[in-house]
Amino acid sequence: MADALILPIGLVTAGLVAARLGVLTIAAWQQATYRREQDRLTLEVMRERIAEAKKRRNENALAWNGLRKFVVKRKVLEAEGICSFYLVAHDRKPLPPFKPGQYLTFRLSIPGRDKPVIRCYSLSDSPRTDQYRVSIKRVGSPPDQPTAPPGLVSNYFHEQLSEGDILDVQAPRGHFFLDVEQERPVVLIAGGVGVTPLLSMVNAVVATRTQRDVLFFYGVRNSREHAFKDTLQEIVSHHSNIRLVVAYSNPQPEDERNEGRDFHHSGRVDIRLIKSYLDSTNYQFYICGPPAMMETLNKQLLRWGVAEHDIHTEAFGPATVSKAFASPQAPQSARASDSAATAISITFAKSGKTCSWSPSAGNLLDLAEAHGVRIDSGCRAGNCGTCVVAVKSGKIQYVTEHGAELEEGTCLTCIAAPEGNIVLDA
Known part of the structure; x- marks a missing residue:
């Protein structure tokens, strides 16, 4: 009887040992597989970092300073x-x-x-x-x-x-650009010749061969001002992830027979038109066009619930900067009323002139020109760097982002407002 029991017990014990060995073998195999996968991922990350560093080196080698x-x-x-x-x-x-x-x-x-x-x-x-x-x-x-x-x-x-x-x-240069590495859907809104940077963006999406969703709104007066019509239609016909909506604000009689083909909407690109094509606000918005158009759309998108950091606009000349002084994002000193503002003293050291600044005077370049202080200027939108001067004392704030590279202790007078009394080397 005892001998009869020993055999099953031995078989059970052997089975348990074998099972345990099997579990240990599987665990060892899983650990080895995991380590190999981790090593592979680490190697991929290293290769990507090396490739990115090499790419940056090559780009830096091709870049140039000055003219x-x-x-x-x-x-x-x-x-x-x-x-x-x-x-x-x-x-x-x-x-x-x-x-x-x-x-x-x-x-x-x-x-x-x-x-x-x-x-x-x-x-x-x-x-x-x-x-x-x-x-x-x-x-x-x-x-x-x-x-x-x-x-x-x-x-x-x-x-x-x-x-x-x-x-x-x-x-x-410039801070208004599309990150082609992202996959988040994007809405491009162009008015007139403001189509140019947005055309660069949609061409870049095509060149990278991604499936990123792009909705492109393009507003012009009529067919005579409809630039890049064939180019954009060609892009849309070959890329299902890119949609185009063209609006004519003043279509001519000869345009009417082409509605639905050359253009899709009579009127301006406004929030009502945009919302009719979107089911949510979860997009990145890039807007470039006349200042009034950008200002209106920016307010309407914010009111609709689009996050402020998802709205990108291009400063299109001095008119845009002037409007920026009155925007909620402008420095407090630039938005204060003349009656409420504490008198701020601006000294132009080289010219030997001191004058008072108030918001109605505009930016520091405007103030200098109004008082006969010569400061070279170019774009008047914070991009070219021509109006840069040294700040000898005091602090300034910018009413909009600038695209020029600056040395510490200098400022772009065309988009700057003072925080308090300042001395400029001009």
């Missing part, structure tokens, strides 16, 4: 009053890639002007190492002031620049 000579390779009429200029480096060396949405700064010697003129224009194509493209609208005389002079620089580009001419250009 670089560029040749106008091609000049192409895109629509009524809008012309594209294809630029290649005069030294034929590769160009550094830029972030889609950034701009170039031009230093122009225009006949009849006693000093160079500075202007910034958005890059309108995806990043390339062989050429850059800017697309510029000719600015005419204001409709209500037909005798006023037209835009100096835009007309210089349109009327006097030819293929083969040489330009002085600063490297791409």
